[in-house]
Amino acid sequence: MRESSSSFPPHNNTSNAIHKFWNTIKCCSSSSTSASFLFISLFICTLFFTQWSHYIYFPHSTSTTNSLQFSNWTTLSNNNISHDYPKKDGYVLNCSSSKALTITCPPNYPPSNRNHKNFPSNQTCPDYFRWIHEDLKPWKKEGITREMVESLKEKAHFRLVIVNGTAYVKEYMKAYQTRDVFTYWGVLQVLKLYPGALPDLDLVFQCHDKPSIMKKQYRGWRAFVFGSRDPPPQFHYCGGDSTFDIVFPDWSFWGWPEVNVKPWVPLEKDLAEGNTMKNWTSREPFAFWKGNLRNGPRPKLAKCNSVNKWNAQIIDQDWIKESREGFKDSDLSKQCVHRYKIYMEGNAWSVSEKYILACDSMSLLIDPKYYDFFTRSLVPMKHYWPVNTMRLCKSINFAINWGNNNTKKAQEIGKEGSKYIFEQIKIENVYDYMFHVLNEYAKLLKYKPTIPEGAVELCSDRFACSPMGLETTYKIETMVNGPSEQGPCELPPSYEPLTLKSIHDQNAKIKEQVLAWEKENYGWSWWTWW
Template identity: 70%
Template sequence: MLFKNNYNYKYPKKDEYQLNCTSSNMNITCPANYPPTTYNLNFKSNETCPEYFRWIHEDLKIWKENGITREMVESLEDKGTHFRLVIVNGIAYVKQYGKAYQTRDTNSFWGILQLLKLYPGRLPDLDLVFQCEDLPAIKKHDYKGTKATFAPPQFHFCGDDSSYDIVFPDWSYWGWPEINIKPWVPLLKDIKEANPMKNWTSREPYAFWKGNLHNGPRRQLNKCNSTNDWSTVIVKQDWREKEAFRNSDLSKQCTHRYKLYMEGISWSVSEKYILACDSMTILINPKYYDFFTRSLIPMVHYWPANPDNLCQSIKFAVDWGNKNTHKAQEIGKAGSKFIFDQMKMENVYDYMFHLLNEYAKLLKYRPTIPEGAIELCSEKFSCSPMGLEATFKQETMVNGPSKHGPCKLPSPYDPNTLEAIIDRNSKIKQVVEMWEKEIEVANLP
């Protein structure tokens, strides 16, 4: 049986790649000619990548001077990492150290395989180690001063200011079958179609949040769950109850003027879904970031809220928005526009391409296939009868090679510009906190 991609991506239109899931291949072996590498490599794009691609340079900066050695990569093997991925001559191999939670690892394999199909022969040989847990693990305090250049280069879904983890797009762009979340392309389409069905002014004038309340600081949200007192609607959804997600549809959760984003143990994949809603996103001062969120601007793309004064801070944002509906609407639209314009799937793939390409330039050795590694190909993840997981993979399979190159990677930030960006965002948040305090003082008896 041959499968093909059902979603109309911007890039390949031809079904040049098809899965060989015939009965004669039930042992799921990789095709001998996989992946093809004979395509013209001279295609270039005239389009410059979005601004957030500049963070690639920041994430790799500490290794620019001395590079990355094989010993640094292999030192991560016994430190709780999940897999080592090597690309040699356009073919991906993986050595698994431990099974990640749900499909975090297999979806990451899948995404990289699709990238190799999209830009066959364009990625150099590389060797990396990936960790799929919630929290960044390469702590800066363990590599102070000159030791920083010897920090092991670990890829991860998120980072923070106290870690050196290299941030990579998360697994959910190819779907999250365990909780019934579609892949990014069809889900974004559903949200875009649903947004105008209830215009902003006719939406419920409250802040809405739905999710798991067991993790980290989210427990505090229970205190704010009173529509009348705090203008907040909190809906608990337990990760452990699979039936709770059967009828859960993210495209139907954009019915409030305000949407809350709050971290759990660390960053959450929900941030991109919340921002896409046209509602004014209230971001409760996140500590962690993923690959694009560092380019979001407070009071432009979202409203910054203070976790130290949580319920009052959320209520202040809602009250302000209900009194300044035009401005609140603008913030909601700007956040949504950022997602729809800059977070297209082709940009996700291009970010992966540039990050891996820039990383490969830092390697001081020639990557080789490690002992115990297995070859990866699409058939190994899509031919078995795995229900929704296999369906999502079949639906997100890249049909053929891109007829143009990836977008052009913008130059690194110069130190003054980067400092100015950080200073600007900090000052905006301070202004909002000042407004909140003024209201508190005015309301004192």
Template identity: 55%
Template structure:
């Protein structure tokens, strides 16, 4: 089953007696594979001797590929291969793992998460929410997906103001100027920030949500490892994918009329990022995921024929530039003083269904408010 995932995998990662081995299959986008492997090595440093033997395949591309329909129990006798990646969706079996940028995104000079969290915390304090621009802000590359191109149509114009201020990111110019305008800690300047997926899930989610600004999330199709733990009207405001402009206009209008409530939403989201998504918990998620995965293995892993042993020291020594810098800044200095957190038992079906119903009902409530608002305007 594991080797069935090879055709899609970027690399194979094996842990054997606390030592790590990697077999690479294809080139990765930028340094995604490098920092993902680096993150796995830091887990081994944080919990030495506690990460069990395992053998896994990792795909560094965005789109999930293990489609549930291909392994329907009524049509197939073949089990789906366990393939790790950064996101999945409700129609796929891909296993979700923290993305590479938690240890740094060298190509656009985004620091490792442990340092960036501190910068974001300081950035939040520079401008109080009430003093921020009373509009919805987004900055990014619209050319990666049709729904992003559609979002740009919601920008302010001579004839219409949808309460959105949208900016196209010029990555070529930014790279030439040292990414001076791309510091995410300096972008907590508007009361509202928009999250919209790119070609699949977008790594920008955690940076956007970390501002005290209320996050307007355009209906997502994909999920990463933490966003399903966020609740509409508690951590974010839902925006309809098929009617973005009107939905954004209403969200901002409602928020500016209910300042206390929308500030609470922004604060709850940034607290979620600062506390629930701090690196201690990222490593705990990784540990429990890999520990649970290893318990399912029915064979003892061996070192693949073309694999090489890797360790943190050799990766740092053979790197340079931002890659080397970010590795040094995200290095786990030594074993953790405490054991991994205790995994709580899964939700019982009744509790889980109650949570899911609350999500659905909260979104329906927003849609009703929005519908009533525009009906009232049209009557006037």
């Protein structure tokens, strides 16, 4: 995904209303007094602001006081799209003041103080939850200080603080599109699902594509020169073997309105139904990829766009055209019609990975360098086919030929990938992962969190009441019903060092075997392979 800034035109009703207003006042006397002119000017300003206020979506503080201001205009999109919403019984939004300049949180928010420590779960979390321990390992011995957290305020997008079950955010800079807003929304749902269960905490979050806390900066001569071996703790949507970023579920689980991607629960249902449109053997017998070819290493993928030569169809997504046409050709649930789907990183990891894996197609993962919170437990040749980047097109072509000659095994790989997504990445597990990574992180703090000066309280009323089209639609659709009747799943223990080594060695050995098959197929001569 490419980060960029976008500007949107104001709603046409604004200009229409002003035009009608001026047609009306043309009938008035031309000898108006200065007082009447002042009145008219104030009326126009009020009218104009009223029209714009429909597109206000997040209050944030731009000063050191706690006064609330609104920023970041956005426009309605795809108003013709309808969704069915489940009934919300446990929590009711109070939107009586939604048109006011300042939307305040209810005095009884959060609505329940139930402590879920007294409601243990009888379920153990999925195995990928173990990676939480690995992500937090750098701070296990020495803990996390306030100075470490605050050292990132120049680079992070926001600071999130939870005190007595209430969340507060201090925005440092605006994230791309609504990444930050839907991340806040996800945290609010965890607090409502398990009210009173999370301890006080204080963290910083970065929303760019790439993780940024590089391990090499805190090792060897660099650590000696810069005087620090303790990396600052930063939350991010993805991580890598060369970074210390703490991985957290991405914003798209609650929807991505800018590109019309539904929240995970309805989209998961659509994907499951889409898988039934064509059984595997009747699908197109080649690989498919669609997206932005101008990000990261993806220009190399464009060279593989030949069904006849490389068994691959590569489509460069025109987002401007798609936006104008209402994203009618971007329905993810209707893209599960190929036997093989390709996943390739852009600037970093991409949210598309879970959608690709969910298609029942044999997923071709092109040598990922980054991971999100669940992908580290994927196993090559069980959940996906590993593709190397050295001879990209040949590697893709070999995978397709192998799959079409070993259809039973190719179908099994596709099914296992989808099974992993549908069974392991349920929204309940997403919330439980968020809960556990926040809970374990809070245990490492060596200070008592306090509300930062200029921070704003977060609550559902403040986020979901303004009439904002698809963005608010997704928020209402993803609002939890009420407090859970049981606690989150039980966090499994950390991996033993030997177990971790075994996992890495096993995955590397499988990838080496696939590479050996490819070399054998194309010949061992260096000029035919390299």
